[in-house]
Amino acid sequence: xxxxxxxxxxxxxxxxxxxxxxxxxxxxxxxxxxxxxxxxxxxxxxxxxxxxxxxxxxxxxxxxxxxxxxxxxxxxxxxxxxxxxxxxxxxxxxxxxxxxxxxxxxxxxxxxxxxxxxxxxxxxxxxxxxxxxxxxxxxxxxxxxxxxxxxxxxxxxxxxxxxxxxxxxxxxxxxxxxxxxxxxxxxxxxxxxxxxxxxxxxxxxxxxxxxxxxxxxxxxxxxxxxxxxxxxxxxxxxxxxxxxxxxxxxxxxxxxxxxxx
Amino acid sequence: xxxxxxxxxxxxxxxxxxxxxxxxxxxxxxxxxxxxxxxxxxxxxxxxxxxxxxxxxxxxxxxxxxxxxxxxxxxxxxxxxxxxxxxxxxxxxxxxxxxxxxxxxxxxxxxxxxxxxxxxxxxxxxxxxxxxxxxxxxxxxxxxxxxxxxxxxxxxxxxxxxxxxxxxxxxxxxxxxxxxxxxxxxxxxxxxxxxxxxxxxxxxxxxxxxxxxxxxxxxxxxxxxxxxxxxxxxxxxxxxxxxxxxxxxxxxxxxxxxxxxxxxxxxxxxxxxxxxxxxxxxxxxxxxxxxxxxxxxxxxxxxxxxxxxxxxxxxxxxxxxxxxxxxxxxxxxxxxxxxxxxxxxxxxxxxxxxxxxxxxxxxxxxxxxxxxxxxxxxxxxxxxxxxxxxxxxxxxxxxxxxxxxxxxxxx
Numbered sequence: 001x002x003x004x005x006x007x008x009x010x011x012x013x014x015x016x017x018x019x020x021x022x023x024x025x026x027x028x029x030x031x032x033x034x035x036x037x038x039x040x041x042x043x044x045x046x047x048x049x050x051x052x053x054x055x056x057x058x059x060x061x062x063x064x065x066x067x068x069x070x071x072x073x074x075x076x077x078x079x080x081x082x083x084x085x086x087x088x089x090x091x092x093x094x095x096x097x098x099x100x101x102x103x104x105x106x107x108x109x110x111x112x113x114x115x116x117x118x119x120x121x122x123x124x125x126x127x128x129x130x131x132x133x134x135x136x137x138x139x140x141x142x143x144x145x146x147x148x149x150x151x152x153x154x155x156x157x158x159x160x161x162x163x164x165x166x167x168x169x170x171x172x173x174x175x176x177x178x179x180x181x182x183x184x185x186x187x188x189x190x191x192x193x194x195x196x197x198x199x200x201x202x203x204x205x206x207x208x209x210x211x212x213x214x215x216x217x218x219x220x221x222x223x224x225x226x227x228x229x230x231x232x233x234x235x236x237x238x239x240x241x242x243x244x245x246x247x248x249x250x251x252x253x254x255x256x257x258x259x260x261x
Numbered sequence: 262x263x264x265x266x267x268x269x270x271x272x273x274x275x276x277x278x279x280x281x282x283x284x285x286x287x288x289x290x291x292x293x294x295x296x297x298x299x300x301x302x303x304x305x306x307x308x309x310x311x312x313x314x315x316x317x318x319x320x321x322x323x324x325x326x327x328x329x330x331x332x333x334x335x336x337x338x339x340x341x342x343x344x345x346x347x348x349x350x351x352x353x354x355x356x357x358x359x360x361x362x363x364x365x366x367x368x369x370x371x372x373x374x375x376x377x378x379x380x381x382x383x384x385x386x387x388x389x390x391x392x393x394x395x396x397x398x399x400x401x402x403x404x405x406x407x408x409x410x411x412x413x414x415x416x417x418x419x420x421x422x423x424x425x426x427x428x429x430x431x432x433x434x435x436x437x438x439x440x441x442x443x444x445x446x447x448x449x450x451x452x453x454x455x456x457x458x459x460x461x462x463x464x465x466x467x468x469x470x471x472x473x474x475x476x477x478x479x480x481x482x483x484x485x486x487x488x489x490x491x492x493x494x495x496x497x498x499x500x501x502x503x504x505x506x507x508x509x510x511x512x513x514x515x516x517x518x519x520x521x522x523x524x525x526x527x528x529x530x531x532x533x534x535x536x537x538x539x540x541x542x543x544x545x546x547x548x549x550x551x552x553x554x555x556x557x558x559x560x561x562x563x564x565x566x567x568x569x570x571x572x573x574x575x576x577x578x579x580x581x582x583x584x585x586x587x588x589x590x591x592x593x594x595x596x597x598x599x600x601x602x603x604x605x606x607x608x609x610x611x612x613x614x615x616x617x618x619x620x621x622x623x624x625x626x627x628x629x630x631x632x633x634x635x636x637x638x639x640x641x642x643x644x645x646x647x648x649x650x651x652x653x654x655x656x657x658x659x660x661x662x663x664x665x666x667x668x669x670x671x672x
Binding site for chain 2: 053055059062077085086087088089090091103105113114115116118119120122123125126127129174196197248250253254255256259261
């Protein structure tokens with residue numbers, strides 16, 4: 001056969017080999033990258049978040065925050081979070097620049113002292129506002145922050161899902177691994193299990209009530225985090241999503257942090 | 262007294278009626294002292310109530326903000342601590358690359374824990390708290406220029422606020438009562454002297470840097486004993502008079518963040534109060550995150566404090582007309598710990614010891630707080646003075662170790 005005619009056949013063979021040789025790690029990464037691709041291009045959004053903290057005895061306490069997020073080309077998102085409740089932290093604000101690689105930058109504004117305080121992001125494993133959500137659970141999820149391993153195809157709650165594991169790259173993470181149930185239709189997380197540093201099941205997150213914005217971006221309006229070791233749980237309810245309102249870097253600097261009310 | 266109480270109740274009612282645009286707090290405070298007082302006018306306990314509502318109005322998409330924050334306190338013992346202040350009455354306008362604040366406002370500069378050396382724009386409301394963290398509202402125009410290479414703030418400060426001091430009934434207070442009615446100004450313009458400040462600040466990678474310049478009336482006065490304050494018969498001194506001099510000061514504040522390490526430095530160089538001198542504070546805070554698999558963060562704080570002044574009362578012989586200062590931290594070591602429980606009640610505790618390396622004693626302070634229910638915060642403060650020698654301005658506080666309990670209702 002002439003060499004030119006043989007080329008497609010060789011390519012086909014190579015592709016077949018390639019497909020077979022895709023490791024569980026590569027497949028896990030490919031899924032995470034596809035989920036990231038589908039979620040990029042939102043430019044900016046703002047929303048309201050209500051958190052209902054519940055302890056083992058069933059006592060409840062509420063947190064209210066407002067948040068703005070700006071997508072940054074080639075790096076992690078910028079976000080500004082303003083606390084509305086409880087009343088004693090009203091007006092406190094957190095500015096954070098997440099990075100794909102390396103520690104995030106965080107500044108906290110304390111309204112009583114009018115003080116902007118640069119704070120360490122090493123507390124990523126710590127609770128956010130006393131809730132069952134750690135800082136690392138609610139900060140922007142970048143592909144580079146984990147390594148991956150595909151486990152299996154499955155069904156969950158009537159949906160076709162991928163089940164894969166991800167392993168935090170940062171040694172300061174509170175987790176050894178997370179198991180993610182991601183639906184195949186929209187590539188959105190439906191359930192996440194968090195394993196602590198001793199590889200014991202610590203928490204389960206259920207994401208429900210997904211709504212679509214700009215005909216493209218799916219957002220869970222309800223997130224339920226249950227801590228299996230303490231019996232405490234937190235329900236996080238997101239609302240008032242507003243996309244592409246024209247936010248700029250200027251809305252995410254220390255001057256705007258001081259103006260947060 | 263009754264009228265004042267009615268005023269506070271009135272403010273509180275107003276706040277409830279117009280909830281939404283209003284926020285703030287009402288605080289109930291009780292103090293107890295462990296030893297009998299050094300001065301006959303003082304007592305072993307004190308009760309106090311304070312309120313600070315805040316009215317906010319935003320328009321133009323949040324680019325214009327009007328803020329009105331009055332403050333009032335009634336104190337059982339100390340007439341000087343029974344006082345009101347306009348903490349804020351300001352308009353802020355934000356544009357693309359500049360911001361303007363006009364009115365009465367508050368500005369904070371600095372990074373260190375134990376002292377706030379470079380924080381000079383606002384006067385200290387010393388009757389509120391000895392740690393110098395409470396401030397009086399300052400009339401100002403602050404133009405903020407926002408550039409790629411940092412933020413430049415230019416301040417015009419057209420009216421000077423005098424420092425508040427405890428009265429003879431106040432506790433703790435200085436051994437010689439301070440004459441708060443008739444201070445001496447270096448400038449003949451007195452409180453009308455227009456002060457200026459400029460600051461450049463920027464975040465560069467792990468570093469936050471601020472460089473500042475101030476020219477105007479020193480917020481921190483020196484003191485003089487006037488001949489008229491000396492009893493001609495027995496030679497006792499009845500009062501010290503604050504002396505507000507014109508100073509020029511350059512300062513730097515610096516913080517670097519490397520993982521769980523925060524490295525901090527504040528320093529200034531000041532001219533205008535006798536010989537030119539420098540003061541500095543520097544150190545670190547290291548945080549152990551989630552100790553023993555718990556949610557509790559434990560911070561360890563160490564700072565060194567330096568002050569080049571050599572006119573501190575106690576260390577010099579005070580003669581009539583010779584200015585002296587009350588700056589106790591000339592060569593001191595700060596050791597502290599911060600516990601952050603990260604629980605539903607936001608429980609926190611900060612304990613700090615300041616150790617005079619020249620053997621003039623130690624001061625200890627404790628601050629703890631915890632939310633009760635949704636709207637109340639219970640806070641405990643303690644101060645202890647130990648082995649204080651007579652060669653320091655802290656000698657006045659020797660017998661004033663105390664605890665203070667505060668219940669604050671936020672709305």
